[in-house]
Amino acid sequence: MIWTRLVRAELRKLTTTNMPWAFLAVLVVISAINAIAVVWGTDFDGTKTFISTAADQQSLIAFASNATLIAGLFGAIAVAREYGHGTVIPTFLSSPRRHQAVLAQLVAVAIGGAVLGLVGATLTTLAVALALPTTEFGFMVPAADVGRVVAAASFAGAAGAVLGAGIGAIVRNTGGAVTGAVLTLIIAPPLIVQLISDASSWVPSALAVALSGVEPEAAGVESQASSLAAILVLAAWALVPAVIGLLSVQRRDVV
Amino acid sequence: MTETEAEPGGYGPFAIEVEHLTKRYGEHTVVSDLSFVARPGRVTGFLGPNGSGKSTTMKIMLDLASSESGRATIGGRRYRDLPDPTAIVGALLESNAFHPGRSGRNHMRILADADGIDLDRVDELLELVGLGEAADRRVGAYSLGMRQRLGFAGALLGDPPVLVLDEPANGLDPEGIHEMRDLLRARAAGGNTVLVSSHLLSEMELLADDLVVLNKGRLVMAGPLAELQELATLVRASASARLQELLEAEGAAVEREGEELVVRGMPITEIGERAFDAGIVLHELSPHAGSLEERFLHWTGSPERRDEDGTEEEVQP
Known part of the structure; x- marks a missing residue:
């Protein structure tokens, strides 16, 4: 049962430092910003059209895109710090077949990323729902769609965390891994879209929005991937760096 | 080993x-x-x-x-x-x-x-x-x-x-x-x-x-360790340079420490007999347990190098 042991150890690593609290604080801030936007924000014409329909509100609470980025940073830091602090040494001593240790890390950060996405979506939904009574609009998003938003954020969080973890395993330096995650999730996608306009539906943020079930008009995009395609392509975004990271640590000296 | x-x-x-x-x-x-x-x-x-x-x-x-x-x-x-x-x-x-x-x-x-x-x-x-x-x-x-x-x-x-x-x-x-x-x-x-x-x-x-x-x-x-720390013999003699030459010619390892000689590779009794045969007066002939540090420096051929905090530095890729 080496797998169970290793995943349990990795989960304990993630929950025994201040890092989860720091990320929870970020989620609270984001949800608070959403609440503030609902209470005081307006469109250009001074109206509150941006919260006037169920689709608009669903677009506002759709947390999946944020989850991808936040969990990406979470995964990158969680794995890269292992090399920085040398705590990967006891991990590789427990599991000298390193692919097992790295896979356990990926599973653990995927769980952590999913939890971040779930908590982020829940907090944002609650914040928006609690702020709406201060306006002329009530909370109109059906429960099924709220469920979809939360599920999408959880999946996007897991994918983002795996992507970040892969970068962390490749780079092995916390600053470099964070930079790599930001480059991959924020800076590279618009550049890719500029070069290949058809790619606009396939970058992580667009895929996350598609997963959340937000209507294209509300999301401000012309076309969207189907849910299944979004799941598969977002998973591919995560797995490519994860596989490279997995392969790169196999025989590399731990110094 | x-x-x-x-x-x-x-x-x-x-x-x-x-x-x-x-x-x-x-x-x-x-x-x-x-x-x-x-x-x-x-x-x-x-x-x-x-x-x-x-x-x-x-x-x-x-x-x-x-x-x-x-x-x-x-x-x-x-x-x-x-x-x-x-x-x-x-x-x-x-x-x-x-x-x-x-x-x-x-x-x-x-x-x-x-x-x-x-x-x-x-x-x-x-x-x-x-x-x-x-x-x-x-x-x-x-x-x-x-x-x-x-x-x-x-x-x-x-x-x-x-x-x-x-x-x-x-x-x-x-x-x-x-x-x-x-x-x-x-x-x-x-x-x-x-x-x-x-x-x-x-x-x-x-x-x-x-x-x-x-x-x-x-x-x-x-x-x-016991073998590596082999007992040496401390010798003080009237003609230490001549005795050193004599013992080294017989295969002993001799280190000079001022006027004292530290001799390894020859039993203490044999050192005394050879000095007697050569007419060299001995002032001291006693067992001398060489410290491991002394041996270590001898083996590595250089003064021990260490950081202030005693940590080791090795070449890394």
Whole structure:
């Protein structure tokens, strides 16, 4: 049962430092910003059209895109710090077949990323729902769609965390891994879209929005991937760096 | 100690065998054709100046680093082929392999989780190494000695029959060193294999049964400590220069320390007889136990180099 042991150890690593609290604080801030936007924000014409329909509100609470980025940073830091602090040494001593240790890390950060996405979506939904009574609009998003938003954020969080973890395993330096995650999730996608306009539906943020079930008009995009395609392509975004990271640590000296 | 003709594992199920190990980082050869055996029931001291390749050799033993040629095995198997490696080998390699924001207890629980060890063992070991009261403090607030104790507790977690410890006495106070020495001696007496690297030569004299001495990645001496510390004879004579010449001509190794001669490789009685035959008056002829440090400097051919905090620096890629 080496797998169970290793995943349990990795989960304990993630929950025994201040890092989860720091990320929870970020989620609270984001949800608070959403609440503030609902209470005081307006469109250009001074109206509150941006919260006037169920689709608009669903677009506002759709947390999946944020989850991808936040969990990406979470995964990158969680794995890269292992090399920085040398705590990967006891991990590789427990599991000298390193692919097992790295896979356990990926599973653990995927769980952590999913939890971040779930908590982020829940907090944002609650914040928006609690702020709406201060306006002329009530909370109109059906429960099924709220469920979809939360599920999408959880999946996007897991994918983002795996992507970040892969970068962390490749780079092995916390600053470099964070930079790599930001480059991959924020800076590279618009550049890719500029070069290949058809790619606009396939970058992580667009895929996350598609997963959340937000209507294209509300999301401000012309076309969207189907849910299944979004799941598969977002998973591919995560797995490519994860596989490279997995392969790169196999025989590399731990110094 | 240096024989390598035996079949792999021929020194027992828990012997560490290093055979013709070579490791390079770029153009720099860190370990060169190194062979030795650390046997069960013995404490083997792994000595060498800074950068001599001790830490790299230990990392290769534990599959944390690769080698260009040769191999290192435990009971005839590579570390990665051991069925439950941490139940067989306990290792302390880095005094800072901890997350500073994590408590000592949680660090140990993570190791216990990964190794499938009951969490009660964590508390038991923290008490054993004197960290019971500090167990819930952040490791970042620990002193070097406390971190060393924590690392030592981690090495003992699986109660392994083989211990590989890199500079375990670093940062420990005299009481801590004494406790660790007693513990390691007791484990060796119980049939376990203990390999300890250290630059604290005097500590090795009190701890080790066998010594393996490295210099610039090469083995320069290996054998039982008692043999390596061979008794020398201290001689003060009226014509010390002539006596030195005479004894060296007969094959003895003679070192001059002022007017005194330290003679090795010739029985004390023979030294007296030869001086008498040559008509040289002796003022003193007495046994002289050469310190290990003296021998170490002789073997490595250079003054011992060490950092202020006693840590070892090795060439890294």
